[in-house]
Amino acid sequence: MPTVLLLGAAVLVLLVALVLLVKGRSVRRSAASFRDRAVTATATVVGLEAKDLSLGAEPDTRYFPRVSYVPAGAAEPVEAQTLTDVPAPPPRVGDTLEVAYDPEHHDRVDVLATEDRVEGAGRTWFVLASLTALVAVGIAAAWLLLVFIVWTS
Template sequence: MKIHYVPTLLLVGTTLLFLLLAAGLLLKGRSVRHRARTFRSRAVDAAATVVAIEAKDLSLGSSPDTRYFPRVSFVPDGASEPVEALTLTDVPAPPPRVGDQIEVAYDPEHPDRVDVRATEGTVEGAGRTWFILALLAALTAAGVAAAWVVLAFVVWTS
C-alpha cells in the first residue's frame, strides 16, 4: 500500500479540525445551559406589565414558526424606577396583549435579564442549538475520516 501524504494530511487535518470545532461547540452549549441553571437558581419573581410584543419568525423548512417575546416593564425589589426589558423566552400561545400583567422572573444582579415565569423550570432546551451543531461537526469529522479510510484501503491499494 502506497501512502499519499498530501491527501492524508489534508483529510486527517480536516478531521481533527472538525473534532476541535465539535468540542468547542459542545463546551459553548454546556456554558449556555449552566448560565440558564444559574439564572433559574437566583431568579426573583415579579409581576410585569406587557408594553409590547415582538414577533420573531423561526424558519426551519418551508413553514415559518412565529414566536412572541413580550417587552415588559416592572419595578425590581429595592428599586424606585421601573425596568423595561425584552424577555429571554417566548410566551406560550396565545400571547398576552399590551397592558396585560404577566409573571416574570428576573436576575437581581441584572434586572434587564427577564424570563417569562410560565417557562420556568425548563432549562433542557438551553444550549440545544449548540449541541446540535456539535453533533453535526462530529458527524462531519467521522465522514471525512471514513473518506480517508476508503481512499487508503480501497482506492490506493488497488
C-alpha cells in the same frame, strides 16, 4: 500527503465540535444559574416582538414580550425584553405576566411560565456540535474509503 490532510481536517473539525459542545454546556449552566438566583415579579406587557423561525417550509412564529416591572427595593420601573418566548397564545399589551429577573442585571428577564425549560438552553450549540462531529466522521470515512479502495489498488 492526502492522509495527513484528511486526518488533520477530521481532527480539526472534531475539535470545533468539542468547542461547540463546551459552549452549549456553558449556556445551559448560565441558564440554570439564572434560575437559581432569579427573583419573581409581576410585569406588565408593554410590547410584543414576533420572530419567525423557520427550518422548513412553514415559519414558526415566536412571541417575545417587552415588559415593565419594578424590581424589589427599587422605586423606578425597568423595561426589558424577555429572554425567551411566551407560550401560546401570546399576551396582549397591558396584560400582566409573572416574570423572573436577575437581581444583579435587571434587563435579564424571563417569563416565569418557561421556568422548566432550562433543558432547552444551549440546544442550538448541541445541534451544531453534533452536525460538526458528523462532518468529522464523514471526513474520516472518506479517508478510510480512499485507503481501502483507491490507494490499495
